[in-house]
Amino acid sequence: MGRTIRIFDTTLRDGEQSPGCSMNLNEKIEVAKQLEALKVDIIEAGFAIASPGDAAAIAAIADNVHDATICSLARCVEKDIDAAWNAIRRAQSARIHVFIATSPLHMQYKLQMKPEEVLESIAHNVAYAKKYCGDIEFSAEDATRTDPDFLCRAVETAIRAGATTINIPDTVGYIVPEEYAKRIAYLRAHTEGIENVILSCHMHNDLGMAVANSLAGVEAGIDQIECTINGIGERAGNASMEECVMSLKTRADHFGVACNIDTTQIYRASRMIQTITGVAVAPTKPIVGANAFAHESGIHQHGVLAHKETYEIMTPESVGIPKNAIVLGKHSGRHAFEERLRELGYSLTKEKLDKTFEKFKALADKKKVIKDRDLEALVGAVPVSGEERYTLDRFVINSGNTITSTAVIRVRKGDEICERTAASDGPINASFHAINKIVGREIELEDYSLRSMTDGEDAQAEAIVKICIDGGEQLTGRGVSTDVVEASIKAYINGINKFFIN
Numbered sequence: 001m002g003r004t005i006r007i008f009d010t011t012l013r014d015g016e017q018s019p020g021c022s023m024n025l026n027e028k029i030e031v032a033k034q035l036e037a038l039k040v041d042i043i044e045a046g047f048a049i050a051s052p053g054d055a056a057a058i059a060a061i062a063d064n065v066h067d068a069t070i071c072s073l074a075r076c077v078e079k080d081i082d083a084a085w086n087a088i089r090r091a092q093s094a095r096i097h098v099f100i101a102t103s104p105l106h107m108q109y110k111l112q113m114k115p116e117e118v119l120e121s122i123a124h125n126v127a128y129a130k131k132y133c134g135d136i137e138f139s140a141e142d143a144t145r146t147d148p149d150f151l152c153r154a155v156e157t158a159i160r161a162g163a164t165t166i167n168i169p170d171t172v173g174y175i176v177p178e179e180y181a182k183r184i185a186y187l188r189a190h191t192e193g194i195e196n197v198i199l200s201c202h203m204h205n206d207l208g209m210a211v212a213n214s215l216a217g218v219e220a221g222i223d224q225i226e227c228t229i230n231g232i233g234e235r236a237g238n239a240s241m242e243e244c245v246m247s248l249k250t251r252a253d254h255f256g257v258a259c260n261i262d263t264t265q266i267y268r269a270s271r272m273i274q275t276i277t278g279v280a281v282a283p284t285k286p287i288v289g290a291n292a293f294a295h296e297s298g299i300h301q302h303g304v305l306a307h308k309e310t311y312e313i314m315t316p317e318s319v320g321i322p323k324n325a326i327v328l329g330k331h332s333g334r335h336a337f338e339e340r341l342r343e344l345g346y347s348l349t350k351e352k353l354d355k356t357f358e359k360f361k362a363l364a365d366k367k368k369v370i371k372d373r374d375l376e377a378l379v380g381a382v383p384v385s386g387e388e389r390y391t392l393d394r395f396v397i398n399s400g401n402t403i404t405s406t407a408v409i410r411v412r413k414g415d416e417i418c419e420r421t422a423a424s425d426g427p428i429n430a431s432f433h434a435i436n437k438i439v440g441r442e443i444e445l446e447d448y449s450l451r452s453m454t455d456g457e458d459a460q461a462e463a464i465v466k467i468c469i470d471g472g473e474q475l476t477g478r479g480v481s482t483d484v485v486e487a488s489i490k491a492y493i494n495g496i497n498k499f500f501i502n
């Protein structure tokens, strides 16, 4: 095997920038830990100048994650670079990622700078960042719509000023694979010093070519792919990490490169991002979609039974998808429960393990058999957000198609018990109104979805709510239960609790 391609994960920066994908501090740390388990080389943990919350999350990740390089984004502006360095300075391995746009459109309309001024800004700010940190990445934003010769000058300037990684992003998802490969070849042939730096690609998926473009970049000599779990990101998203990595692994015969990713952690990472953001992947999503390894048609099933490789180019186990074994039930003890979670790749803190076990016992009273998917749902249902201000104590619903629904909701808030009643059109709406009365804030429900996590009559339902409180930022709440109303109430309370710890 020849080169090793570095995987630069930007789920916590470009991914988190996408609508409905924001995460709180504890969630970001949990994701960063999973990225470490995946063995990504670089974690772009955020954009420190964007907000004090972003900066604090980057710093916390720098303190808690040791096996990956921790990176913060910064514009070509000194105060951005100061904030980036302050956030990452305690990391064992740190990187500042400096960017400025180089396309005529961006320079004229967004930056209102002349090309010469952009070059000066690159020279000044890359050198400024270099005083803090040896590992500097420079990105020429909108590089794929930049004049090729100007791109070479911009990159040369960054290299001269001390950049060690050069990123050529397709910011608007515009380029096609062959064209990108040619652009990289041109850059390599016409840029002084380029042989001394790592070249990187960063693709957006507006035309559905982010992964193909990344792979074309690898073939053209790029050594780093920037990507996100589940492909989340601005607009149509970024290149999906799992698709890039599994392409390199499955077609190693073609690409002839290696990467450090532990692919058996992919499925967990994907589930974690879906759980935290409430953004589910499509069933047909490659690698991690529900149908990615399902064989429906008779011909396919027959083929797979006779010999797996007839229709399977990679195995579900290789990406960490648990075999759907029936494992636990009412009589299973803590030991068996812990053992199965370990087999599924979870290593939970004692506190989370205790809470999950409690939920497992409650579920086992309702369901005869607990499958792996149930366990996954339970783990995801335990909030990572630290202390919960409100917990559901009990609810009573009166509903029907000819009456106005009423809900009585009782919650605990520390040692206090609060109960309120509300009436509305439907049991879920009535429940949410009753909770609003308890919380006493302006709560706007922006989105609500419900789906079945497991199969059968006693399936667990997952409710996702997106709410805004007092006009603040959108919060995602998630609740799981065999009862859809209970799942919805829990999701609503979960979202509200995030408001109070943020």
Ligand code: KIV
Pocket: 014, 073, 099, 139, 140, 141, 142, 167, 169, 170, 171, 172, 202, 204
């Ligand atoms: O898409 C883009 O150009 C970016 C840069 C900041 C790398 O996200």
Ligand code: ZN
Pocket: 014, 169, 171, 202, 204, 234
């Ligand atoms: Zn981007």
